[in-house]
Amino acid sequence: xxxxxxxxxxxxxxxxxxxxxxxxxVYLLESDRAKAQQIKVEEPPFYExxxxxxxxxxxxxGKLEVSSDVKKxxxxxxxxxxxxxxxxxxxxxxxxxxxxxAAKDIGKTLKIKGDYHxxxxxxxxxxxxxxNFVKPSLESSSGKRVGVEVGLAMQPEFLKEGSAIQxxxxxxxxxxxxxxxxxxxxxxxxxxxxxxENVPPILRMNPTSAEVVKYASNAxxxxxxxxxxxxxxxxxxxxxxxxxxxxxxxGLDDRxxxxxxxxxxxxxxxxxxxxxxxxxxxxxxxxYEPKLLEATLRINEEQANHVAELVREELGSVKEKKIAxxxxxFKPDTDDMRESQSIRxxxxxxxxxxxxxxxxxxxxxxxxxxxxxKILYADSATNCLSGADCAVIVTEWDEFKKLNVEDFKRKxxxxxxxxxxxxxxxxxxxxxxxxxxxxxxxxxxDEDERKVKERLRSLGYLG
Ligand code: UGA
Numbered sequence: 001x002x003x004x005x006x007x008x009x010x011x012x013x014x015x016x017x018x019x020x021x022x023x024x025x026v027y028l029l030e031s032d033r034a035k036a037q038q039i040k041v042e043e044p045p046f047y048e049x050x051x052x053x054x055x056x057x058x059x060x061x062g063k064l065e066v067s068s069d070v071k072k073x074x075x076x077x078x079x080x081x082x083x084x085x086x087x088x089x090x091x092x093x094x095x096x097x098x099x100x101x102a103a104k105d106i107g108k109t110l111k112i113k114g115d116y117h118x119x120x121x122x123x124x125x126x127x128x129x130x131x132n133f134v135k136p137s138l139e140s141s142s143g144k145r146v147g148v149e150v151g152l153a154m155q156p157e158f159l160k161e162g163s164a165i166q167x168x169x170x171x172x173x174x175x176x177x178x179x180x181x182x183x184x185x186x187x188x189x190x191x192x193x194x195x196x197e198n199v200p201p202i203l204r205m206n207p208t209s210a211e212v213v214k215y216a217s218n219a220x221x222x223x224x225x226x227x228x229x230x231x232x233x234x235x236x237x238x239x240x241x242x243x244x245x246x247x248x249x250x251g252l253d254d255r256x257x258x259x260x261x262x263x264x265x266x267x268x269x270x271x272x273x274x275x276x277x278x279x280x281x282x283x284x285x286x287x288y289e290p291k292l293l294e295a296t297l298r299i300n301e302e303q304a305n306h307v308a309e310l311v312r313e314e315l316g317s318v319k320e321k322k323i324a325x326x327x328x329x330f331k332p333d334t335d336d337m338r339e340s341q342s343i344r345x346x347x348x349x350x351x352x353x354x355x356x357x358x359x360x361x362x363x364x365x366x367x368x369x370x371x372x373x374k375i376l377y378a379d380s381a382t383n384c385l386s387g388a389d390c391a392v393i394v395t396e397w398d399e400f401k402k403l404n405v406e407d408f409k410r411k412x413x414x415x416x417x418x419x420x421x422x423x424x425x426x427x428x429x430x431x432x433x434x435x436x437x438x439x440x441x442x443x444x445x446d447e448d449e450r451k452v453k454e455r456l457r458s459l460g461y462l463g
Contacts, residue, residue, distance in 0.1 A: 001190055004029060004073035004080045006102045008039055008066070010046065010270075011122055011157045012083035014164040017051065020058035022194055027073035028066045039066050047335040047362050050165050074109035074117065079190060082106075082134075083122045083157075092277035093285075096133060099123055103134045107141025110150055118151035118186045121207070124214055124275060126282045130154040130177065130207035151183035154207035156214035161269065162333035169195075174202045177210025215279045219293055222272040224260040226299040232263035232438030233306065243438025244422050263438040265341040265394055265420040266303035268330030273297070273339045304344035307420050310435050311349065311390050314416045319353035322413070324388035326381055327395025327421075328360035328367045335362040337370060342394045346375060359384035361399050385411035396421035408432055 003019050005012045008030035016028040030036040035045050042059060044051045058064035067073065074080055084098035099121070110117055119138060121130050130153075135146050146152045154177035159167035174191050178184030184204050192199055205213075232243040243263045251258025267273070276297050283290040308318075315321050330340035337343065340363075346356050357376040358367060364377060378384035381399055385391055385408060393400055401423045408415045415432035417424070422436055 001079065001193065002077040003027070003190075004077040006070075006080065006082050006106070007084035007098070007123070008035060008045070009083060009085055010048070010161060010164060011159065012081070013039065013044065013055075014048065014051065014159060014168055015081065015083065015122070015157075016064055017054040017058045018165060018168040019194065020061065020063035021054060022196075024063065024194075025077075026058070026064050027077060028064060029068060029070055029073050030066065031068055033068065036066050036068060048164050049162065049333055054165060070105045071109045074106055075113055077117075078115075079118045079120060079186065080106050081120045081122050081155075086123050086125055088274045088277055092281035094124075094126060094274075094278050096125070096129065099125060099129070099134065100137055103137035104141045107138045110138070110142035110144055116149060116151065116182075118153065118183055120152075120187060121154045122157050124156065124271070124278075125154075125211055126215070126278055127208045127211040129211060131179070135179070147180045147183075151186055152179040152207070153177055153183045153187045154210045155187060156210055156217075158214075158217065161336055162331060170198065171200050173200055175210050175213050176202060176204045177207035178204060179207060215275055215282075218272055218275040219279055219296070221260050222267055222276055222300070223292065223296045225262075225264075225267045225272075226296040226303075228261045228263045229266060229303050229437075230299055235438045236440055239440055241440055242426070246438075263422070264303075264396075265307045265345060265437070266300040268338070268340040268342075269336065270338040273300070300341075301344070304341045305348060307341070307345050307392065307394075307418065307437070308348040308352070310418050310437075311354075311392060312352070314418065314433060314435055315390055317352070318349055318390075321354050321389040322387055323349050323354045323356050324378075324384045324386075324391040324412070325349075325356055325358040325375075326360075326384060326391060326393050326400050327397055328358055329363040329395050332395055332397045333362075335360075335366055337363050337366045340395075343370065345392065345394060346371070350374065357384055357386075357388060360395065361397050382407055382411055388412045389414050390416040390418060392418045393421050393423060396423050405429055405431060 002025040004027040005016050006029045008028055016026045020026045038045055042056050044055055082099060082102045084102050086094040089095050106119055121134055135152055138150060139146055142150060144150050156175050158171055176184050176187050188202055191202060228247055235241040235243040247261040250256050251261050276293055280290055280293050312318055325346060328337055328342045330336055349356055357378055359378040359381055381403060405428060408417055409432060417434050419436040426434055426439060
């Protein structure tokens with residue numbers, strides 16, 4: 001089996017190198033020439049653990065060919081995956097321009113192709129898109145009938161940034177939304193070859209159900225995060241209660257599970273916010289108000305303000321204060337800052353007159369593009385703390401976990417730490433001012449509290 005993939009984004013590029021690794025011949029189509037060129041010289045356009053090495057292997061073995069020649073790729077393969085972006089429009093719905101042009105381009109080549117060819121939608125698209133949009137596009141441009149000479153399926157992608165390669169090789173399940181059984185059989189046979197001995201559960205259904213599975217899965221996980229953030233905010237108001245302990249105990253119930261129960265600054269990334277907004281817009285269009293999903297989004301927006309509020313509470317006012325922001329990527333092990341809560345938190349702090357000094361192990365380039373001269377950039381975590389009045393941990397990078405109490409005390413003007421990701425032990429951080437999401441501040445002893453207040457008073461922070 002030879003494979004072609006349209007779109008060299010997260011899903012397209014990761015799938016391409018993984019399929020090549022398993023011995024398939026892969027054409028990766030990318031219309032952005034600069035991006036295609038970058039990939040050809042073994043330079044992934046984004047940071048993902050292990051991707052650079054896999055890309056090198058795939059190109060060196062000759063199994064992967066990067067091009068913009070759709071005709072050659074479709075004629076030279078049996079299956080084409082569409083993995084192009086579906087960005088948000090202003091009303092939350094998704095932009096299908098790239099999916100439409102991919103389907104049209106593939107269809108034009110299918111017109112002259114004699115053999116059966118399967119087209120698989122991997123982009124995240126709202127329910128009904130494969131049947132009502134991709135199918136007619138393919139049929140009108142190819143002049144052929146889907147279900148006869150052309151196969152069509154929708155296979156949602158569940159990979160996470162930061163573990164994209166591992167997730168591609170070991171998915172929790174494969175969902176095949178098939179137009180007809182021949183399409184489903186062809187895709188299932190490819191998946192079985194890809195996974196070899198280690199075949200995950202394969203679930204077959206119609207394309208629209210597969211589209212719903214993708215949105216419902218992301219909406220559920222995002223709701224779990226907003227849920228625990230809401231519990232965290234309640235915990236913060238109750239003497240001596242810590243949301244981490246609550247989540248640990250809840251998570252041991254296997255009906256609940258511990259994953260995605262980490263309270264924090266809220267969720268970000270290119271998927272959760274976009275997919276939730278799309279599902280809300282889709283649902284409203286059908287005349288149904290999805291109140292739970294709306295609340296999930298609203299709680300998430302408010303959570304970033306809540307973090308800024310914790311800083312404000314500690315400093316009285318953030319005006320002209322230097323705030324060290326540790327972590328800019330929406331989660332560790334990626335340079336991706338799309339919809340990162342760090343952006344909301346920084347903007348809020350700056351609106352209130354703070355000076356922000358930031359550091360992230362991977363996202364500095366993206367941060368510079370986003371914030372330009374508006375913030376200061378540090379070249380290491382400890383330098384970021386230099387002269388700061390308050391440090392806010394926004395992303396739980398391992399590098400930050402290694403910082404100890406003395407690092408904060410030595411470097412900062414006033415050692416106040418707001419730990420939104422709960423990476424430090426509150427007991428160990430007792431000797432400085434430690435605030436954390438989901439922890440009532442007076443979970444300290446009275447004596448600790450007195451010492452901290454005294455120090456803050458001596459520095460002029462408290463009346
Ligand atoms: C998410 C899904 O987890 C993937 O299954 C899906 O394929 C992907 O979206 C997609 O649709 O493409 P991803 O966006 O890479 O993957 O990131 P996650 O690991 O899910 O994290 C999303 C956000 O939730 C991050 O900002 C993270 O910090 C936050 N989060 C996650 C929490 O605040 N608490 C948690 O307990 C878990």
